[in-house]
Amino acid sequence: MSALKLATYEERYVSRLSKRTAAAQPSFIPKLVCKPSRGQDTLKVGIFAGLHGDEQAGIDAAYELLRWAWNDPEELQDYELHLYPICNPSGHRLQTRHSWRDLDLNREFWSGSQEPEVVYLESELRREKYDAIIALHTDDEQDGLYGFVSGTILSEEVLQPALQAASKILPLNNHHLIDGFLAKSGIIKEGYQGVLSAPPEQRPKAMEIVFETPGHAPLEKQVAATVIAVKTILAEYRLLHAYAPNL
Numbered sequence: 297m298s299a300l301k302l303a304t305y306e307e308r309y310v311s312r313l314s315k316r317t318a319a320a321q322p323s324f325i326p327k328l329v330c331k332p333s334r335g336q337d338t339l340k341v342g343i344f345a346g347l348h349g350d351e352q353a354g355i356d357a358a359y360e361l362l363r364w365a366w367n368d369p370e371e372l373q374d375y376e377l378h379l380y381p382i383c384n385p386s387g388h389r390l391q392t393r394h395s396w397r398d399l400d401l402n403r404e405f406w407s408g409s410q411e412p413e414v415v416y417l418e419s420e421l422r423r424e425k426y427d428a429i430i431a432l433h434t435d436d437e438q439d440g441l442y443g444f445v446s447g448t449i450l451s452e453e454v455l456q457p458a459l460q461a462a463s464k465i466l467p468l469n470n471h472h473l474i475d476g477f478l479a480k481s482g483i484i485k486e487g488y489q490g491v492l493s494a495p496p497e498q499r500p501k502a503m504e505i506v507f508e509t510p511g512h513a514p515l516e517k518q519v520a521a522t523v524i525a526v527k528t529i530l531a532e533y534r535l536l537h538a539y540a541p542n543l
């Protein structure tokens with residue numbers, strides 16, 4: 297079977313899947329770890345994509361970052377990168393934002409949710425105690441790049457240059473109100489309850505950034521903008537962390 301025929305077959309197959317059959321499929325959340333090539337005082341970063349199953353750009357960007365870390369381990373320097381490219385496997389199979397149980401998983405964290413994806417990811421977040429958490433998303437209703445910051449005050453300092461770097465590929469969202477939240481130069485300091493984040497009790501707090509691409513832009517540009525944003529986040533975080541490790 298040629299690659300093209302296979303793709304067509306898969307497309308038809310997926311479109312016929314009911315939610316029940318999707319749920320019956322074996323399901324797992326992949327986790328890929330890239331260890332640093334050198335350094336003792338490593339910084340552990342968790343990158344989470346595909347928590348909304350129909351947001352392909354973040355998923356592709358996560359795999360692109362994996363290739364980068366694999367091929368150029370020197371560039372990772374002292375980072376230990378943990379990639380979770382598909383956090384909502386049933387939603388990804390169904391090409392839906394929600395999971396097969398019709399839940400927005402990104403509103404379920406740290407609230408006693410029994411959803412297996414959330415239970416697993418919460419246990420990972422608690423066990424790994426990430427220094428930084430980067431969540432990759434796409435917003436169909438916005439026409440430019442933006443992001444949410446929380447955790448340490450470094451988050452905003454780091455997201456700003458990342459948005460600048462990515463704005464060479466896609467425009468920045470300069471609206472004062474994004475998604476109902478006050479924003480400045482594409483940065484929102486509030487956020488929804490229940491989003492994927494560090495455990496509430498974690499100290500020192502993690503740097504937390506949610507990066508959003510405009511869903512109607514060409515996919516390859518969304519992926520490229522996300523990759524350059526994440527690389528800039530890593531570079532800037534390393535610089536700032538050296539000056540203020542315990543903020």
Ligand SMILES: [Zn+2]
Binds near residue numbers: 347432434
């Ligand atoms: Zn999303």
